[in-house]
Amino acid sequence: MKIARLHGFKDICYPETEKLRLVESSITDVFKRFGFSEITIPILELSGVYSTGLGDTTDIVQKEMYTFETKGGEWVSMRPEGTAGVVRAFIENSLYRKSPVTKLYYSGEMFRYEKPQEGRQRSFNQIGAELFGSRDPLADSDIIAMLWLAITELGLSDHVKLELNSIGKPLERERYKESLIEFLSPKKDSLCENCQNRLSTNPLRILDCKTGACREVTSDIPFSIHDHLSEQSREHLDALLFSLREKSIPYRLNHRIVRGLDYYTDTVFEVTTDKLGSQNAVAAGGRYDLLVERMGGPQTPAVGFAMGVERIMLLLEKTGTRRNSPGKKQIVCVIHIGENARGVAVKIADGLRKKGLRVETEYENKSLKSQMRKANRTGATYSVIIGEDELRKDLFSLRNMKTGEEKSFPLKKLADLEGHGDFRKLL
């Protein structure tokens, strides 16, 4: 039996883990400023959480979930997205009783059984935010502003665009679907094979089709979803757009946007890029006023979104956007020459670490030259050198790796050091 990682799964090793954490904290830092607090929820839920949450006709539920039966005979699924679980937790912990508005964010791994390709793995990280308890357009506006600020602080605002739309309430959408079918059916033959099927399964998606032929047909449609919106939905959209303009958020209204999940009502939006091949969405979300009730909670309006962490990292890489890493931590190398010095070096390293410094040492009895090379490679700013000479006189040599200056000091001086700044005073 071969021991290997599952198809579509990834290990993340050192420099990337650092970047991942940096991206995460950059994003969640913005969320906190908007008053969102973290919630963690299980990776595994009863399958019903997702089938009633996302809608059991959606692709995600129908063919992309990792679903299996437990020993106890329950059907469970690994989470394919965050919202349904958060809503379940929101209801189950009666968070709606604690304050009229609840603002939550989450971050973690999601699982979907899809064929992997660029920007799409079977397990991937999402950071998302959900705002419960307000149906005011200003809530939509706030959450979009938060998403946009997170994107901006990542340095990506020039590489993505924000598109939004209103898809109204289910009834309005049904009527729109009907008109679409009515309009498109006579022209069925000019649609691509896929869209001919969609005509009966999911006509809204035809608007999203990228093939030229379909685009041509759909561009002739003399009406849009907006013509089918209720007055209430239209006012909601107008107020949202007004607020976004007030905040100078560069949105584009795109009536072709439809989302793959059933739970959206009125506002939907996507942050997309043209730099990641066909996996072009880096973040997406919308309003879902009916979901909480559908999952057994009290009537509660809500808006939220999720960001794809790996896609954001890919985009950062492709666009050469550097996140300014928060001041590289200073490194000290403790170098030893000779068998006797080794033990002393280890003790010194230990002492310095207790003072909060990052310290590297060599375990083996290696040459000074090789230890210096290593110090250089690890990017040490200072080296502490303990050799036979130093040992004899109770000294240590301190070398500034940048300037090459080197001086000796009494060993007990190390005990008085308070952090890295004190090295700088010495040399």
Place this chain on the structure above:
RNA sequence: GUGGGUGUAGCUCAGCCCGGUUAGAGCACUUGGUUGUGGCCCAAGAGGUCGCCGGUUCAAAUCCGGUCAUCCACCCCA
């Protein structure tokens, strides 16, 4: 689920079409280049079941079949 590409050293790849000496390069790694000093340079060294299985052949990294993995596109989505 459907189509196409690619699997050779830790990494990036050359060699394959036109089978034939010990399978290569760059980067990285180790050790040296006078006694205890890094970055540059130089030298040496280590490191490979040529994805796997089978076939053709005197001979296969190279040709053929299968298989697995991976990437890309469709689809779907973050």
